[in-house]
Amino acid sequence: MIDTHAATDVTSTDTPAVSRGGLPLDRVPLAVHDLTVAYYRKPVLWDVDFEAPEGKLIAIVGPNGAGKSTLIKAALDLVPRTSGRVLFYGKPYRRQRQLIGYVPQRESVDWDFPVTALDVVVMGRYGQVGWCRPVGRQHREAARAALEHVGMGDFAGRQISQLSGGQQQRVFLARALAQDARLYFMDEPFAGVDAATEKAIVRILHELRSGGRTVIAVHHDLQTVPEYFDHVLLVNLRVVAAGPTASTFTSENLQKTFGGRLTLLDQAAHALASRR
């Protein structure tokens, strides 16, 4: 899957180690260049360019079907890219796996699965345990600490279907914390959670930021974007705008993102897609 776009990926190994923003690339958690993703020839992301600043909380905002989740999944090699390249701290994903944590949407897994909350959190450590080896004591303890950290210490032994939606989300968050990554991707961490969980997630996001971590999260609630996030990436098939929330999260940009009218560029994209 990786090799199919290696041909276009000429700069991945001998990059001029400076980003377009003038920063050394190994200080840029995520640099996306010319990323296009298509399902059955229909583009879902078109020519995305984006550089995430380090140590910030970044929201990906856009209407349904705008390609927000796809952006994350394409960056993590979970869906194939049609073209473009993605670098994490200056290197391709497969070499930086250990630095990257992923919190998928809660609905993406089967919660009837016969495991406990602690088991799920321990999974976050599997990358560090290594193949074919049992999970050691220190990993189990790190997982327990992560559970305590999200306020779920008392539920460690609970089978996961017996947790509320908010509690399940916190278990997922604890699993990401247990991974101890430098860059986190979260797919709608606030979707359908209770007020207590929302507060807990915000607290943890702030802690991650003060620890110098970067968080990129798909976020649906426009009301809370300025309150929770430093940076925002507005997407609707293409990148509409990206930058600090204060200057980017404007009604004009939101109008452009959610306005629903096809711009000339979109029409060109559709025309190209139908000709291929």
Next chain:
Amino acid sequence: MTWYPLDTGIVLVGALSAVACALLGNFLVLKRISMMGDALSHAVLPGLAIAFLLTGSRGSLTMFIGAAVAGVLTAAISQWVSELGQVEESASLGVVFTALFALGLILIVRGADAVDLDPGCVLYGSLELVPLESWNVAGFPLPRAAAPLAVACVLNLGFLLLFYKELKVSTFDPALAKTLGIPARLLHYVLMTLIAVTTVAAFESVGSILVIAMLIVPPATAHLLTDRLPVMLLLSVVLAMAAAVLGHVAAITVPTWFGYADTSTAGMMAVVAGLLFGLAVLAAPRYGLARRVAQQFAVTLRIAREDALGLLYRIEETQAGVSAAAVPRLLREALGGSSLLNHWALRSLRRAGHITRADAEYRLTDAGRATARTLIRAHRLWESYLTKHLALRPDQVHAPAHRIEHFTTGAMREALAGDVEPATQDPHGRSIPDEPSAGEASAVQ
């Protein structure tokens, strides 16, 4: 029933096939692709046929390689069909395995006329015949068929133990597994290959029905009985063994009760596995029907008891002497419910010391009266509340209050008493009893 060493051999082969299948089947059940077992066990046929046509040999190794290739192809092709054709996964599976199975049949009929394909043998196998080819191990006839199955068991168990956590995470959350660098797709194909190979190993002795049954039924049963993965794996093995032993015992005994000779052990094993599953559905600790029925009955009985207490309290209030014999009739008329249920309710109240029967009358004890008082209090407070806030007429409030009185906590009664005015009289003009004092309430416990 007479048990020969021959029977031990049959049970051994049956148990080995069952365990080998059940071990892997756990992951089919958890991935929610149980039909994949059915598909693989059929789709290996063209693999076997082609392997035979290419090499002219029916040796085990050739057959296993053919099966493994066919297994991987089935899994891969059905994935492609579902992705490229945009059809549901089970539909593409249905298309792919029937097509491959048919292809296998054509190949066998066209190219290998000499091969004897007996439909009965394919369905049920020939478990009863396995002791015919045996090694003599210290005087015990060890069936030759046990050897490949034992290898399959060891292989599958080794796979599960070695890749336990990788299998766990890639089954539960394939996306996370991929981001951790665990190749979920590769593991999936290895699993499919092992199932295909196991299927072939088990096929000859136990037939396709039992293979499918053993892949799915013991794991599904185990899943009902526990919510821990290691326990589920272990239970599925125990259940598979139980099905083998009980299945053979049933096969050689049950038909004789009806004057027939014994029947197919493989078939009986599948039946027993099905029965065990049925038992689990009824009796499983958390999801079981029996438990849900029991819980429902407990609520029904509690309501009937409370209704009986409430009735006796009202009788006491009006100071009308009512004979004990009339109480069940009054209960039925006033409150509905079956006579049997009311009878049970009265008996359990007497046992609990809430009522006594003296001078042909039922009387409340102090404890019974305290319970009844909280109930009547809740009832009349609700009547006042409904009149006040929903502006219902007094004749409309009895029925809803009668239902909700059984689910009203002390805190709710307190809140209601703080809300309605006056808190001492209901809309019908009857007095609302006080909350029982601490001493009286403790008598209830």
